[in-house]
Structure formats: structure tokens, C-alpha cells
Amino acid sequence: MPATISASDIAPTRYAHHIRARGLTVRRGRRLAVDGVDLDLGTGVHGLLGPNGAGKTTLIRTLATVLEPHGGELELLGSARRGRGELRELRRRLGYLPQAFGHYRRFTVREFVEYMAWLKDVPGRRSADAVQHAIDRVDLTGRADDRMGSLSGGMLRRAGIAQAIVNDPDILLLDEPTVGLDPAQRLELRALLRDIGERSCVLVSTHLVEDVAAACTNVVLMDEGGAVFAGHVDRLRAAGTDADPGDSDIERGYSAVLRRHHEAKAGARR
């Protein structure tokens, strides 16, 4: 059967970057959890790294349109407008896996992914195929008709990834997707992300630097609400010295960027 080409496949791309931010700030409680972030993220797999409390989840939730920016500019898929109609259109083209996602335990995996496909307006005639494809891609084919409540933690996470990719999103946002996955599934997920990153913008928050080394082309490193590094993985690898803590080039690069950021801040205070 010939592949179906949708209107969006042949529509001209009207933006240089899928995600563009300038001086983005997001308030959580009394603090700015995201504080003046600039981003230009296009097609590819981008790792989002940073210590606890750096602002990764807040940034991802803002890009997922769950949180409102407090200041600065944010363009998603070329649009900065946030009317109800625009938000609905944008959310159709986003995939988002939150750190903790809600689900009905009595839904089967298939019902859960179908429900999310319906929320994202995947056309009814395409929905069954899209759902099956998403379930296959996360290797849950054999558990598709099992209830969500009967899945292990790692399987649940994979069901969460299936719902995030069911609409074939242009921007895919994954908050700690590898938590609870066994080594074989982590390898599968990395391959899946690389595949999706061929034509979409994938942003993956993780504490596992080795996941970034294996799956990502670019890295955004956050600290204290700011993006203290954004660039190719090789640039982060090259940033470290033998004196920086870490078991690999990329871990030493991570430590070095944070160290220099803290030194620069301490210097500025003196």
C-alpha cells in the first residue's frame, strides 16, 4: 500500500527552530525556576542535563504548554501566540511524557494510548494504526491488552512513551524517560529517540550522562535556572580536564561546565 502523505508533510516549514526561547523566565512559588534561558533547538535529539533543582522539569513543562512563562519570549513551531485555538493546534503536534503521569489503572495499554490519541485529535481512521505502531515501537505488543495497573514500573514508563509518540509529534518532550527501564530497554529507547530525532525535535531530560552520550546530538546543561551550556555533545566532552570528576569525557565535561559556572558567579560576587 502506498504511504499516505498528509498536508502537514508537504507544508513548508516556516521556522528556523522548533523551539526558540529568549530570556525565558518561569516562576515557581517565589523563585524563578527558569531564569533567562535562551534556546534554539531544531531537528535532532537534545539532552537536558543538570543537578537536582536546576529547572529541567519546569522548562520541559513550560515547553509542553503546561506552565505559563513569566517573562521573555517563547516560540514553539514558529508561533509565539497562545490563544485557545493556537494552543490546541500546537498540542496536536507535541508529545510529552511527564515525570509522573496519571492513568486509569483499569484501562488496558491500548485503551490508554487510544485515549491519548483521541485527546490529541489523531483522526479516527488513522487512530488504530497509530496506536498499534506506538505500542510496537515501545515493545509492549505482547502486553497491549493488559491493564495498566498490572504493568511493572518500566513497562508503565514505556506505555507513557507510547502515548507521547502516538501523534507522531514535531516536538517530543520526555522527562526522565529511562527511569525504571532495564538495560536492554534503555538501549531500545535510545535507538527509538535517534529514529524520531531524524525528523522531529526531541528534548530528553535525564540524570544519566551516558544516555546523553549514546542518544543525543546536542546538550543543554542547566544550573540554578539558567542554561549554562548548549551545544554539540562533543563540545561538552572537550570541556573537561583530567582534574574534573567523572568516569568519562562527557561526565568530566559536565563537571567542568558547572565548576566554571560556579567560579564565575563567585568571582562576580567578590
Ligand SMILES: Nc1ncnc2c1ncn2[C@@H]1O[C@H](COP(=O)(O)OP(=O)(O)OP(=O)(O)O)[C@@H](O)[C@H]1O
Ligand atoms: N510547585 C512548585 N512550587 C514551588 N517551587 C517549585 C515548584 N516546582 C519546582 N519548584 C522549585 O523550582 C526549582 C526547579 O525545580 P525543577 O523541578 O524544575 O528542577 P529539576 O532540574 O527538574 O530537578 P530534579 O533533577 O530534582 O528533578 C527548584 O528550586 C524547586 O524547588
